[in-house]
Amino acid sequence: MNYFEFYDIPEAFLLDEKALKNKYYQLSREFHPDFYANESEQKQQEILQLSTQNTNAYRTLIDTDLRMQYILKEYGLLEEGKNELPxxxxxxxxxxxxxxxxxxxxxxxxxxxxxxxxxxxxxxxxxxxxxxxxxxxxxxxxxxxxxxxxxxxxxxxxxxxxxxxxxxxxxxxxxx
The missing domain is CATH 1.20.58 (Methane Monooxygenase Hydroxylase; Chain G, domain 1)
Known part of the structure; x- marks a missing residue:
């Protein structure tokens, strides 16, 4: 699942950073591993993956350059050695x-x-x-x-x- 889908927000280069931060904190609470300590090993792994994805998504989308790079890579537009400048x-x-x-x-x-x-x-x-x-x-x-x-x-x-x-x-x- 891509980061925009994960956060249930439209793909955009310019984002409402306050809303993004709020969504990150909401998901951080929802996927906090401590709340799943009594769950099965499989459920704990699933939550850990979701928590990690939340952190990675936030770090990428909050940074303008990383967000731009992420979107371009999602469309296969940044390929090693094939990025020519005018x-x-x-x-x-x-x-x-x-x-x-x-x-x-x-x-x-x-x-x-x-x-x-x-x-x-x-x-x-x-x-x-x-x-x-x-x-x-x-x-x-x-x-x-x-x-x-x-x-x-x-x-x-x-x-x-x-x-x-x-x-x-x-x-x-x-x-x-």
Whole structure:
């Protein structure tokens, strides 16, 4: 059973996190192993599995990135080695990576700040561009679910790429 079905909520990229938390706590109480101590070994195992599934579902669905990754994987859209990014984005990232390599040899705090601002700006633009699709999903008008999922997949992969750049920036910042 997938996590959305487990929580009896519609599949969505944007969730009511308070309602999700309430459902998690409700199921945590319902499936707490201590309440089943006098049950059969089989029933105790079943409850333990449900309790574990509840925890895993909550950890996945409460985190925006993990939720996105989960939905994309459910549709078979995130496959190892088959996740391509648009060439224009890769060219833009190549420029940022070259600037980062220059910092390796000739550190400049102002340049580090500038690269950080660029990557933050790109991330903000990506977030802004995808928001309407995330808000409408799964009730899409004018695009198919498959098209929306492909758009979200591209966004997810770009965001992951930018996260690696930000991690590199953090390492530079820590050294300075």
């Amino acid at each position: 060439s224009d984005f890769l060219m833009e990232m190549m420029e940022l990576n070259e600037e980062l390599m220059e910092l390796e040899f000739n550190f400049d705090a102002d340049k580090l700040h500038e690269i950080g601002e660029k990557s933050n700006g790109i991330t903000a633009q990506l977030d802004n561009d995808i928001l309407p699709t995330l808000q409408r999903y799964p009730d899409l008008h004018g695009v198919t679910k498959e098209e929306a999922l492909q758009e979200i997949k591209t966004y997810y992969l770009k965001k992951k790429y930018l996260l690696r750049i930000k991690e590199t920036l953090s390492k530079f910042a820590a050294r300075s």
